[in-house]
Amino acid sequence: MDSFTLTVNGQPREVQGARPHTTLLNWLRDGGLTGCKEGCAEGECGACAVLVSRPDGRGGTRLESVNACLVMLPAMNGQEVITAEGIGSPGHLHPVQHEMAVRGGSQCGYCTPGFVVSMAAEYYRPERKDGEHHAPNGFDIHALSGNLCRCTGYRPIQDAAHALGTPPADDTLGTLRTRPAPAPQPLHLSGPDGDFHRPADLPGALELLAEHPDATLLAGGTDWGVEVNIRHARAGVTIAVDGLAELRELEWHDDHVRIGAGLNLTEIERRLDGRIPLMAEWFPQFASRLIRNSATLGGNIGTASPIGDSPPTLLALDASLILASRQGEREVPLFEFFEGYRQTKLQDGELIRAVKIPLPLAPITGFYKYAKRRFDDISSVAVGIAMQLDGNNVSRIRIGLGGVAATPLRALKTEEALTGQPWTERNVREAAALMGQEGTPLSDHRASAKYRAAMLEQALLKFFFEKTEVVRG
Numbered sequence: 001m002d003s004f005t006l007t008v009n010g011q012p013r014e015v016q017g018a019r020p021h022t023t024l025l026n027w028l029r030d031g032g033l034t035g036c037k038e039g040c041a042e043g044e045c046g047a048c049a050v051l052v053s054r055p056d057g058r059g060g061t062r063l064e065s066v067n068a069c070l071v072m073l074p075a076m077n078g079q080e081v082i083t084a085e086g087i088g089s090p091g092h093l094h095p096v097q098h099e100m101a102v103r104g105g106s107q108c109g110y111c112t113p114g115f116v117v118s119m120a121a122e123y124y125r126p127e128r129k130d131g132e133h134h135a136p137n138g139f140d141i142h143a144l145s146g147n148l149c150r151c152t153g154y155r156p157i158q159d160a161a162h163a164l165g166t167p168p169a170d171d172t173l174g175t176l177r178t179r180p181a182p183a184p185q186p187l188h189l190s191g192p193d194g195d196f197h198r199p200a201d202l203p204g205a206l207e208l209l210a211e212h213p214d215a216t217l218l219a220g221g222t223d224w225g226v227e228v229n230i231r232h233a234r235a236g237v238t239i240a241v242d243g244l245a246e247l248r249e250l251e252w253h254d255d256h257v258r259i260g261a262g263l264n265l266t267e268i269e270r271r272l273d274g275r276i277p278l279m280a281e282w283f284p285q286f287a288s289r290l291i292r293n294s295a296t297l298g299g300n301i302g303t304a305s306p307i308g309d310s311p312p313t314l315l316a317l318d319a320s321l322i323l324a325s326r327q328g329e330r331e332v333p334l335f336e337f338f339e340g341y342r343q344t345k346l347q348d349g350e351l352i353r354a355v356k357i358p359l360p361l362a363p364i365t366g367f368y369k370y371a372k373r374r375f376d377d378i379s380s381v382a383v384g385i386a387m388q389l390d391g392n393n394v395s396r397i398r399i400g401l402g403g404v405a406a407t408p409l410r411a412l413k414t415e416e417a418l419t420g421q422p423w424t425e426r427n428v429r430e431a432a433a434l435m436g437q438e439g440t441p442l443s444d445h446r447a448s449a450k451y452r453a454a455m456l457e458q459a460l461l462k463f464f465f466e467k468t469e470v471v472r473g
Contacts (some may be wrong), residue, residue, distance in 0.1 A: 003128055004187055007087030007406035008033070018073050020189060020196035020238045021228050024050070025068035028083060035084035035113035039148070041229035043067040043222055043291055044376065045112060046147030049117040051087075053080040054179040056126070057271075061181040062172040063173065064266065064293045065121035067146070070225030072218060074196045075240050078185030080176075084113035087120050087173065094173075096120045099160035107152040115147045115157055118290065123164055124174060130390045132356040135162045145375045146288025172212045176262050184243030196238045202246035202324065205239055206349065210326045212237040213348035220264055220294035222287075223303050242296065247353060255359050258322070261352040263299025268297060276357065278365035278386055282313045285369045285401035288376040298352040301334075304342045304407065311338070311408035313367055315400025317357050324353040331356065362386035362396065364467050368459040370403075372446070377416070379403050380447035387423075387467075394418045399460075404439030414460070425464065432460040 003016045008028070025048045028036045039045035048068040049079070056062045063082070088094030093101065096119045106112040122128065122143035135141065139161045149157065162269065167174040186204075189196040199205040209215060216235035218224055219242040227233035241247060247262025250271050257276070259268060269283040269292070286292055286309050300310040301321070319334045326349055334355075336343050346352070364387045371377035382402035388395045397418050399411035414435040421427045436457035441449040 002189065002191075004074070004185070004189075006076045006078065007080040007182070009082055015073065017191075018189060019156070019191050019232055020072065020074055020194045022073045023069055023225065023229070024071040024073050024076055024081070027073045028068060028081075033085055037110055037113065039110070041069050042226040043070045043287075044120060044148070045111070046114040046144075046288070046290055049114040049147065049290060050084075051074075051082040051117055051121060053082075053176065055181045055183075056177070059180055060440050061177050061179060062126070063121055063124045063176065065118045065143075065290055067222075067225075067290050067295050069229060070221045072196075072221055072225070072228075072238070072240075074187055074238075075184075075198065075218060075221065075242070077187045077198060077291045080182055082117075084116050087116060093169075094120065095164060096123055096160070099163045100157070103160045103163065104156040105160045106154060111147060111149045115144060116148070118144050118147050119161055119164075122161070122287075123427055124167060124177065126177070128166075132341065136160060137164055141165060142284065142359065142375070143289050146290035183384045184240075185242075193234055194236050194238060196240070198240040198243065202244050202353075203326075204242060205241050205351070206324060206326045208237075208239050209351060210349040212239070217241055217269055217299075217302070217351055219262055219296040219299040222291050222295040223299060223305075241351065248297065249354070253359075255360060257357050259297060259355045259357070261301075261354055262296055265292040265295050265297065265300075276317070276361060278313055278317060278361075278367055278384060281365070282309065282367040282384070283464050285309065285367065285375065291376075297355055299445050300354050301337075302344070302346070302354070304344050304390065305352070306405060306407055307382070307403045308377055308408065309369065309382050309402065312382045312384040312400035312402040314355060314357070314384075315408060315410050316365065316386040316398045317361070318386075318398055319358075320356045321352055321355060322354040323347075323350045324351040329353065335410050338409075341406040343407075360389045362398070366463045366467060368455075368462060370447070370455045370459075378446065381441075381452050381455040381459070383456065385460070389423055392423050394421055394423055399435070401439055401456065403447075404441040404456060406440070409439060411435050411456075414438060423464075423468070425468075428460060428464040432457045434466075435460050 037047035039047035050068045088097045128138040148373040187198040215237035218240045247260045249260045274280045368383045370381040384400040387397040417431045436453045441452035443449045
């Protein structure tokens with residue numbers, strides 16, 4: 001097959017001669033939809049934001065914002081996209097566009113379409129209700145955390161967001177939410193710069209992976225899209241696995257919870273609904289809403305980046321991975337999974353099917369991220385901590401670290417020093433000094449080795465002073 005169809009602003013569009021590494025952004029702009037901009041080409045500025053139709057889990061549709069610069073066009077086969085041009089028109093402004101205009105939310109206008117798209121996604125979020133959470137109108141301003149403005153200033157944009165009401169019953173885009181979202185369609189494209197496969201199911205994906213063990217697995221694309229755009233990487237074979245039902249399960253069992261590796265972080269956060277407090281604390285600090293709407297848990301682990309935010313969190317939760325291949329499945333503890341810089345225990349033909357978190361959960365947890373920006377930034381250091389007390393003695397503690405070695409790791413010496421000891425300031429200060437020596441931190445453009453070591457120490461102290469009152473109360 002050398003063509004496929006997707007729906008753009010309500011109209012089916014046939015795509016001819018698409019290549020595996022063409023981004024949705026470039027295709028939209030080539031087709032005249034130039035409201036979608038390229039600002040950074042790595043998912044940080046939000047100028048390229050578009051809405052996509054996603055299943056809401058109840059037979060309807062959620063309109064979610066994503067970075068079009070990171071989406072590979074063939075991955076959108078059969079899908080539905082709404083650009084800024086499809087949200088409203090000059091003669092009939094959408095409420096979001098109207099509020100942005102009358103409150104001075106646009107100056108040069110380069111970033112404005114992206115802000116409008118992200119704001120529209122929040123406008124249609126079904127959980128948003130007047131008078132609940134966040135602003136008085138229920139608007140979560142962090143929905144705009146992945147959109148940058150360099151000339152207007154954020155106050156008028158925030159004013160526009162906080163002025164929005166709820167969608168009226170006859171709202172055109174709002175009615176899309178009542179119908180089923182389109183399902184990802186199988187696809188095989190073959191071209192001069194590589195093959196693209198979207199298999200119909202997990203067995204099909206594993207068969208392809210067995211035949212092409214060096215294939216690039218494409219899920220949310222938030223890492224691979226940067227490689228394609230910035231480093232001009234190309235894969236001989238790409239296998240899209242994000243739409244596979246077998247990778248999108250989230251199941252609670254008596255002794256564990258199993259989270260599908262193909263679920264994006266927004267879906268996981270929504271479906272967990274705070275039931276794993278450490279993850280609930282971590283989610284808002286992972287990149288931006290735009291990124292979390294695409295990034296998958298399996299992808300963040302599988303890239304094996306030493307500064308990925310999910311491994312420190314999951315290491316603290318004592319998680320393990322379910323790895324699948326044509327030969328079957330096996331379980332590997334996460335703390336044994338990383339073997340070196342960007343190296344893992346994945347064998348040829350294997351992929352991460354799910355993350356398994358044991359139950360019951362440790363009741364005292366904390367996640368600490370140190371970066372140049374509070375939100376939408378890469379970690380210099382990340383620390384996840386989960387602890388169980390017996391009286392005032394530490395009966396069990398797990399500490400996951402990121403950014404201080406070639407791989408994510410556990411602070412084993414610190415854990416050992418605290419286990420069985422009273423949870424007192426003196427003992428914690430001694431353990432914090434030890435934790436500052438964990439790993440092999442390096443100096444780079446994000447932070448010095450000395451700073452990273454100091455933040456390890458401070459993270460444990462902060463955990464003590466934040467959680468001690470909770471424990472004693």
